[in-house]
Amino acid sequence: MDDATRLTPVDDVPANGSWLFTVFDRTGEREEAILVRACDGVAGWLNFCQHETDQRLDRGVGAAVRDDEIVCPKHGSMFDACSGTCDNGKAAGSTLVAVDVAVEDGAVFLTDDAYDFAHEGGIEDDDLPGSSSHLTF
Numbered sequence: 838m839d840d841a842t843r844l845t846p847v848d849d850v851p852a853n854g855s856w857l858f859t860v861f862d863r864t865g866e867r868e869e870a871i872l873v874r875a876c877d878g879v880a881g882w883l884n885f886c887q888h889e890t891d892q893r894l895d896r897g898v899g900a901a902v903r904d905d906e907i908v909c910p911k912h913g914s915m916f917d918a919c920s921g922t923c924d925n926g927k928a929a930g931s932t933l934v935a936v937d938v939a940v941e942d943g944a945v946f947l948t949d950d951a952y953d954f955a956h957e958g959g960i961e962d963d964d965l966p967g968s969s970s971h972l973t974f
């Protein structure tokens with residue numbers, strides 16, 4: 838994994854939540870992504886629902902992950918944490934956008950050529966210097 842970027846220790850990825858980070862895509866735009874426990878390891882997904890793409894799965898406090906499914910906080914569609922597919926609710930028939938990651942030596946690495954690591958946390962965490970608030974209303 839010569840070109841891979843080390844993201845975080847596997848132990849930092851919660852069993853029932855997500856680890857939020859920001860990447861740059863090939864056009865230089867920032868995108869949010871999440872790591873979740875899945876597939877007996879860790880899976881990576883872009884941080885938006887397929888029903889309404891402005892809806893974040895992790896709103897800064899961790900995505901809801903229950904029984905190996907990521908639950909959209911808006912309408913409750915559930916995405917398979919391993920395959921990204923959804924067969925229920927308003928997002929039925931869709932699949933989350935994958936971000937390729939790999940686990941080695943107890944750490945998670947970004948291996949996706951389509952993205953470069955920007956920073957831990959969401960996009961707004963970089964826009965608000967000094968802000969540590971993750972309050973949602």
Ligand code: FES
Pocket residue numbers: 886887888889892909910911912913914926927928
């Ligand atoms: S916005 Fe996610 S199911 Fe509707």
